[in-house]
Amino acid sequence: MDISLLVPVLFGWIAGLFINYASDVLPITRQFSQPACANCQTAFSWTEYLTLRACHHCRTRRSLRTWIVQFATVASILYLWLYPPNGLGLLLSLIVLTYFGIITVIDLEHRLILHPTSAFGAILGLIAGTYLHSRINDNGLLIGLGMSLLGGLFGFGVMFVLYQIGALVARMRARRMQAAGQPDDEEEALGGGDVYLLGVLGLMLGWPFIFNAFIIGVISGGLISLLFIIALFVQRRYSSEALMTFIPYGPYFILGAMYVLFL
Template sequence: MTEVERLVMLYLFLVGCIVGSFYNVVGLRLPVGESIVKPRSQCPVCGHRLSAWELVPLLSYMCLRGRCRVCRAVISPLYPAVELGTGLLFALSFYVYRWTGDTLLLLVLVSLLAIIFVSDVRYMLIPDRVLLFFTALILLLRLCFLPSEPWWDAFLGAIAGFALLYIIAIVSRGGMGGGDVKLFGVLGLILGWQHTLLAFFLSCLSGALLGGAALVIGKVERRKPVPFGPFIVLGAITAYFFGESLVEWYMRRIG
């Protein structure tokens, strides 16, 4: 790795933290019909409007030790987690794919997933406007910077993702939300059909493992619906970064 590439990684980490902070705002406000540019964020408990330095990603949370400066109410760790996660994944994207179209596509994927993560955890909702915006962006990227795989793989992925989740939604009678179905269609555009199926498998696996663990330690109540979005995020990211090696490993096992 060259000096310049190290600098780009650091730069992407910082950019990721900053846009991650914006994705928090988008994920929190868009589903309830609020503007994503104005007004500035405020403490949900006392209404204190955050000053410029209180909006600095990660650092402000650490300086304030996770509490509102005025009323000392606890700030949700969701915000710094999304900022840090976006920053780390932006840097990792470049580390793995360097100067290729895949890096760009991955930055878009991480952005989409960050927003979905926030709105799904908060409202159990995946906004259509976010999905539409990213569908347009992904198609544009696919046209401009053709990544390595053939173009039809993206469309096959979209159809596979949508159809699979649609069938499961019908069979499970509402166990899978409409937002999840549409999201998998969009993910298919990025992942291609093989990695879409893998992402779905990994989402279910992590959901079963982590959901089961949460039940055992009494973190969630049985019968209370759990958002599936965070597991989709986990599955899709893993499929993108490790998909190739996982599919290869599986093929060797069955072959």
């Protein structure tokens, strides 16, 4: 075995630990706080936490997600090490991938895209997008910055319009349910956090790459939703409400962005 492969494995493991840590504490305390057991809330010691041991108080093991994240991150970093992306370079790719990991896990577990992570993402996106586009055809920094901003504007703008349409549909639906004497369940097809996420991805990918990522996100999200609806049909649990069920679109757009950036 090539001994130098230990470098990406080590970096991947550390990035995985950070993704798990941020996903554990940020949605709960909104800051980088002392991690605590998800079951009994007893605080972990850092050694305990970082070596992925079970809770010393209630013996609850670390979640399956913890292990999936650790190994998926190592595999991704190993892939980037062996097949370096021609645009971003290794260091920026590592940071972007870690960021994507945190957003994806928090969105899947809490259906939440936090504003501070979006703000951090906007800065990271501007740096990554400018770097990427300044190197294409030797564009230089200024054109690179312009392409990044244009991408951010497209991502934010398209999602903002879709969000407004979604809000309108939700209002009409609430009125219909009220008229039928049912309580409004405040379902929302498209979370407001997705608007910021698409802005961040737009800055990161720049124009026109954000367009490709957007299309991939919409198609893959739509396909998975379709499979979900078919599964409900087969189980005879289909209702018109199932169609409106909140789908976290964020991970699909991140999937699209990763495809464009790294593959």
